[in-house]
Amino acid sequence: MAPIEETRLLNHLTAAVMVVDSQLMVQFANQACEQLFGLSHRRLTEIRLTDCVSRIGLEPAQLQQSLASHQGSAFYAMSLVSLDGQHHTVDLFLTPLQDGQGLLELRVIDQQQRISQELHQYAQHHAAQLLVRGLAHEIKNPLGGLRGAAQLLERQLTEPDQKEFTGIIIEQADRLRILVDRLLGPQKPGPRVVANIHRVLEQVSQLCALEFADTLVFIRDYDPSIPDFEMERDLLQQAVLNIVRNAAQAMEGRGTITLKTRTCSQVTIAGKRHRMAAMVSIIDNGPGIDDKLKDTLFYPMVTGKADGSGLGLSIAQNAVAQHQGRIDVDSWPGHTAFTLMLPLITTKESQ
Structure with missing residues (x-):
C-alpha cells in the first residue's frame, strides 16, 4: 500500500495508475483506475489485472516477463473492454519496482484514436473516390464502343447461333457498366x-x-x-x-x-x-x-x-x-x- 501522501497525489492524476505483483495481483489502484474499470478500490485489490477486464489487447505473460527481467515496457493503442462492456483504447506503460512488483500506467486515448480513425477514413474515402472516378471514365468509354459494335454486328447476322454470341457480349458489357455505376455510387445528394x-x-x-x-x-x-x-x-x-x-x-x-x-x-x-x-x-x-x-x-x-x-x-x-x-x-x-x-x-x- 502506498503511503497516505503518495496515495493522495496519485488520486489526483487523470491517468489510471496501479501497482501489481509478479502474478499481476493488484496491490494498489488510484481513483482513475476505479473509473476506468468500473470497480471499487477494495474490489480491484482483491483480483488479478486480467480479472479487471473482459478483454485486454495483450498477453499477461508479456507483462510477467517484463517484471521478471526487470525491464520497462510500453504497449500502444491497446483495446481494453471493461467488465461492464465499455470499450477504450489505451497506452500502457510498465515500470518494474522492487520485490518483483510493477507500476502500471494506463492512459486513455479514445479521443485521439477517434480523430486519427476519422482522418484515416476520410483519406481512404477521398483516395478511393478519385481512383474509382478515373477508372470509371477509362472503362465506360471503350465499353460503350464495344457494346455499340456488338449491336451493329448483331443486326447483320442471320444465324441464331451467331446472334447468341453477340448477345453475350452485350449482356456482359451491361453487367460491367452496372458494376462501375455501383462503384461510383450517387455523386449528388438526392431528394431529402x-x-x-x-x-x-x-x-x-x-x-x-x-x-x-x-x-x-x-x-x-x-x-x-x-x-x-x-x-x-x-x-x-x-x-x-x-x-x-x-x-x-x-x-x-x-x-x-x-x-x-x-x-x-x-x-x-x-x-x-x-x-x-x-x-x-x-x-x-x-x-x-x-x-x-x-x-x-x-x-x-x-x-x-x-x-x-x-x-x-x-x-x-x-x-x-x-x-x-x-x-x-x-x-x-x-x-x-x-x-x-x-x-x-x-x-x-x-x-
Missing part, C-alpha cells in the same frame, strides 16, 4: 425528406429477417427521444442494410445483431461541430474483423468473403458522408460494432 431513423432500422431488420429466416436474432435498443431529421431515406437504408447484411453473412446467418440508437451533443465530424447527432450502432457477436482488413476496410473491392464484391462498406461510407456523418468501427472476436454518427440537421438548418 424528414423521416424517422427507427423506421429505417425496422425496414432493414425486416428485410434481413426474411433473408436469414429464424436463425438471426435482432435486439432493439432504441432511444425514442431522437427526433425526425432530414435524410435521403433510401440511401441511408442501403447503408444500414449493407452493414447488417455483412454482419449476418460473417455469422453465417446464425447470431445476434443489436440495433442501438442514442443522441450525442456537441459532436465534431470532419472539423465541423454539430449541436446534436444521432448515434446508430449495429453490433454483432460474430468472429470479428480480420486484422489484415481493418486498415483498408472501406476501400472498394476489399472483402473477406470468397464471393463478395467488396462494395458494401464503400457504398455505406459514401452514403453516410453525404449526410455529413462518419462511421466508427470497433471489433474483436465476439464483438463488432459499426457506429454511424449522423448530424440531426433540420429543414431550417439546411436552408
Whole structure:
C-alpha cells in the first residue's frame, strides 16, 4: 500500500495508475483506475489485472516477463473492454519496482484514436473516390464502343447461333457498366425528406429477417427521444442494410445483431461541430474483423468473403458522408460494432 501522501497525489492524476505483483495481483489502484474499470478500490485489490477486464489487447505473460527481467515496457493503442462492456483504447506503460512488483500506467486515448480513425477514413474515402472516378471514365468509354459494335454486328447476322454470341457480349458489357455505376455510387445528394431513423432500422431488420429466416436474432435498443431529421431515406437504408447484411453473412446467418440508437451533443465530424447527432450502432457477436482488413476496410473491392464484391462498406461510407456523418468501427472476436454518427440537421438548418 502506498503511503497516505503518495496515495493522495496519485488520486489526483487523470491517468489510471496501479501497482501489481509478479502474478499481476493488484496491490494498489488510484481513483482513475476505479473509473476506468468500473470497480471499487477494495474490489480491484482483491483480483488479478486480467480479472479487471473482459478483454485486454495483450498477453499477461508479456507483462510477467517484463517484471521478471526487470525491464520497462510500453504497449500502444491497446483495446481494453471493461467488465461492464465499455470499450477504450489505451497506452500502457510498465515500470518494474522492487520485490518483483510493477507500476502500471494506463492512459486513455479514445479521443485521439477517434480523430486519427476519422482522418484515416476520410483519406481512404477521398483516395478511393478519385481512383474509382478515373477508372470509371477509362472503362465506360471503350465499353460503350464495344457494346455499340456488338449491336451493329448483331443486326447483320442471320444465324441464331451467331446472334447468341453477340448477345453475350452485350449482356456482359451491361453487367460491367452496372458494376462501375455501383462503384461510383450517387455523386449528388438526392431528394431529402424528414423521416424517422427507427423506421429505417425496422425496414432493414425486416428485410434481413426474411433473408436469414429464424436463425438471426435482432435486439432493439432504441432511444425514442431522437427526433425526425432530414435524410435521403433510401440511401441511408442501403447503408444500414449493407452493414447488417455483412454482419449476418460473417455469422453465417446464425447470431445476434443489436440495433442501438442514442443522441450525442456537441459532436465534431470532419472539423465541423454539430449541436446534436444521432448515434446508430449495429453490433454483432460474430468472429470479428480480420486484422489484415481493418486498415483498408472501406476501400472498394476489399472483402473477406470468397464471393463478395467488396462494395458494401464503400457504398455505406459514401452514403453516410453525404449526410455529413462518419462511421466508427470497433471489433474483436465476439464483438463488432459499426457506429454511424449522423448530424440531426433540420429543414431550417439546411436552408
